[in-house]
Amino acid sequence: MEHDPSVGTDRARPRSDTPARGHRLLAHTADAGLEAWAPDAGALFEEAALALSDISADIEPGTAATAREAVAIEAPDAEGLVFAWLNELIGLIDVRGAAITGAGVALARLEDRPLVRATVRLAPFDGRRVRRRSDIKSATYHRLAVRRVRDGWSLVAYLDI
Amino acid sequence: MKAEGPASGPAVQLERIDDQTWRIARDASRGMRVEGLVFASDRLMSTLRGDPALQQVANVATLPGIVHASLAMPDVHWGYGFPIGGVAAMRVDGGVISPGGIGFDINCGVRLLRTDLSAADIAPLKARLADTLFRSVPSGVGASTGRRLSSRDLDEVLADGAAWAVRAGHGWSEDLARTEEGGALAGADPGEVSKRARERGSNQLGTLGSGNHFLEVQAVDRIDDAAAAAAFGLEEGQAVVMVHCGSRGLGHQVCTDHLTVMDRATAAAGIELPDRQLACAPLGTPDAAAYLGAMAAAANFAWANRQMIADAIRRAFADVFQRPAEQLGMHQVYDLSHNIAKFEQHLVDGQPADVCVHRKGATRAFPPGHPDVPEAYRAVGQPVLVPGDMGRCSYIATGAPGSMLRSFGSSCHGAGRNLSRHAATRELRGVDIAAQLRALGIEIRAERRDLLAEEASLAYKDVEEVVAVSRDAGLIRPVARLRPLVVVKG
Numbered sequence: 038m039e040h041d042p043s044v045g046t047d048r049a050r051p052r053s054d055t056p057a058r059g060h061r062l063l064a065h066t067a068d069a070g071l072e073a074w075a076p077d078a079g080a081l082f083e084e085a086a087l088a089l090s091d092i093s094a095d096i097e098p099g100t101a102a103t104a105r106e107a108v109a110i111e112a113p114d115a116e117g118l119v120f121a122w123l124n125e126l127i128g129l130i131d132v133r134g135a136a137i138t139g140a141g142v143a144l145a146r147l148e149d150r151p152l153v154r155a156t157v158r159l160a161p162f163d164g165r166r167v168r169r170r171s172d173i174k175s176a177t178y179h180r181l182a183v184r185r186v187r188d189g190w191s192l193v194a195y196l197d198i
Numbered sequence: 199m200k201a202e203g204p205a206s207g208p209a210v211q212l213e214r215i216d217d218q219t220w221r222i223a224r225d226a227s228r229g230m231r232v233e234g235l236v237f238a239s240d241r242l243m244s245t246l247r248g249d250p251a252l253q254q255v256a257n258v259a260t261l262p263g264i265v266h267a268s269l270a271m272p273d274v275h276w277g278y279g280f281p282i283g284g285v286a287a288m289r290v291d292g293g294v295i296s297p298g299g300i301g302f303d304i305n306c307g308v309r310l311l312r313t314d315l316s317a318a319d320i321a322p323l324k325a326r327l328a329d330t331l332f333r334s335v336p337s338g339v340g341a342s343t344g345r346r347l348s349s350r351d352l353d354e355v356l357a358d359g360a361a362w363a364v365r366a367g368h369g370w371s372e373d374l375a376r377t378e379e380g381g382a383l384a385g386a387d388p389g390e391v392s393k394r395a396r397e398r399g400s401n402q403l404g405t406l407g408s409g410n411h412f413l414e415v416q417a418v419d420r421i422d423d424a425a426a427a428a429a430f431g432l433e434e435g436q437a438v439v440m441v442h443c444g445s446r447g448l449g450h451q452v453c454t455d456h457l458t459v460m461d462r463a464t465a466a467a468g469i470e471l472p473d474r475q476l477a478c479a480p481l482g483t484p485d486a487a488a489y490l491g492a493m494a495a496a497a498n499f500a501w502a503n504r505q506m507i508a509d510a511i512r513r514a515f516a517d518v519f520q521r522p523a524e525q526l527g528m529h530q531v532y533d534l535s536h537n538i539a540k541f542e543q544h545l546v547d548g549q550p551a552d553v554c555v556h557r558k559g560a561t562r563a564f565p566p567g568h569p570d571v572p573e574a575y576r577a578v579g580q581p582v583l584v585p586g587d588m589g590r591c592s593y594i595a596t597g598a599p600g601s602m603l604r605s606f607g608s609s610c611h612g613a614g615r616n617l618s619r620h621a622a623t624r625e626l627r628g629v630d631i632a633a634q635l636r637a638l639g640i641e642i643r644a645e646r647r648d649l650l651a652e653e654a655s656l657a658y659k660d661v662e663e664v665v666a667v668s669r670d671a672g673l674i675r676p677v678a679r680l681r682p683l684v685v686v687k688g
Contacts, residue, residue: 064618066276116474117461124454131398131447172408174302174450178461178474179278195278197302198409
């Protein structure tokens with residue numbers, strides 16, 4: 038087993054020396070987790086999409102998206118919105134046979150009727166520049182956390198692989 | 199891909215009961231309604247202490263209607279909500295159904311086919327057999343058959359399970375009698391399977407998938423119980439084929455969809471949970487009925503999936519050995535689920551009670567004489583298929599009487615992971631896993647050879663230890679040990 042004390046104490050808080058927005062992956066014995074942080078809700082969802090892409094695909098740098106998908110999701114709370122957002126992306130990967138190369142969030146709200154409206158960018162798996170890495174079954178509610186931090190927002194989510 | 203290490207919570211207090219059993223007392227964690235019981239040896243426990251799985255055993259004990267104990271099989275490891283290797287039984291009257299207690303891969307399970315071939319027969323054709331199986335059974339991340347089922351066919355798959363595949367010419371009718379639930383769980387409601395779930399699954403029937411899913415040609419390298427082995431048609435030196443996979447994207451989406459509903463149902467019922475992934479609904483409510491109907495439909499998809507794969511395996515063997523599968527004696531030994539909820543009758547406080555048994559990474563292990571054991575096996579007990587890892591061995595066992603007394607007729611489902619994918623990859627950086635396996639006489643085919651380290655032996659507990667603890671706890675009786683000859687990984 039690996040142990041990362043920073044994860045155990047305040048999992049959703051980025052370290053003080055991290056940039057204003059970013060993401061990293063978290064290990065899990067059977068599965069995988071992700072942490073994202075950003076100054077605003079829209080960038081937070083974009084970073085979460087990039088983290089999910091890192092787990093699910095290997096994409097050569099410079100690969101352009103060839104498809105776009107509009108997504109609009111509402112949920113009763115912030116964690117529920119992240120759960121729904123990640124699962125929408127996971128479903129798109131399966132159904133479109135394509136990797137997520139990024140997302141552009143037009144509107145995102147984490148408090149007071151949480152919602153996200155975005156365009157998801159996709160590149161089809163071709164076995165060369167865009168290769169499948171992990172079949173993600175679903176995002177989970179396990180240790181799912183969305184928090185306000187000093188410089189914006191952060192989230193932690195675990196995925197079933 | 200870089201990843202930070204997992205979080206470990208405060209250690210859960212354990213009390214030793216005997217050589218194979220540990221107790222988590224009811225006061226170990228807030229809200230526990232029953233105690234936790236963990237089946238483990240000293241060696242297995244040494245890797246479990248401090249693992250979040252033990253807190254998850256305690257968390258499951260908070261679910262309404264749980265009876266006797268929240269149980270952890272010897273292969274238990276950190277899951278989400280329930281631990282993997284978790285078993286919990288809820289009273290039908292006053293209990294709940296929790297999709298997290300079944301998992302996203304509904305009816306993930308194992309199928310074993312026997313053959314009349316020996317390992318010596320396989321040896322000269324091993325590479326060709328590996329290539330043919332790899333071509334015949336689509337595998338890997340996002341594997342698809344390249345053709346979509348019609349909506350009508352998909353409805354029939356969801357309702358009829360493996361029987362649909364047999365009707366369509368993909369298997370033998372005798373296969374159904376040697377499949378848990380006859381390959382179709384009653385109560386399936388295709389109407390509760392969403393459009394997205396149908397989209398994800400309609401081109402995946404007959405595919406293996408990725409991760410820890412596999413297809414292996416194995417050799418019986420030791421017989422532990424001659425009478426049971428004879429009943430299963432097994433003898434030393436014989437070649438068999440084991441398949442491990444589940445309900446693919448369809449089942450994953452069913453769980454995701456209904457988890458969202460359950461999340462609201464939990465709040466509506468005023469149920470407080472230590473982990474939102476334990477979201478549940480009281481049995482008998484419309485939300486519970488909707489999930490159970492969808493779960494059964496997804497389970498049936500998984501049984502049809504393994505049936506299609508078994509058919510492709512038989513065809514591949516017929517092609518390589520130039521004889522029909524019937525002449526190769528490729529009868530199915532058994533097919534079982536290790537991610538499912540079932541309504542069963544068990545003794546609770548000495549009295550028969552109707553309960554909903556959640557098995558999440560746990561195998562049903564009914565003993566000799568149980569009416570749900572296929573007639574051909576009733577004298578020896580239900581076959582229990584325990585895959586190990588691709589470099590060591592797997593087991594076939596039978597359910598033992600102790601399982602009905604101690605674990606609601608359940609046992610281990612595999613070796614159980616010991617290391618995360620990232621940790622395994624880091625430990626094995628620069629190691630050619632395929633070459634290592636070939637040195638052991640194992641021919642491997644994989645879609646992503648560069649990811650094989652994630653599934654290497656190092657990442658798993660020793661299945662020998664897991665099976666020994668299950669045996670010593672009285673849950674199973676080992677019948678035969680199986681050694682891999684050919685491995686097909688996603």
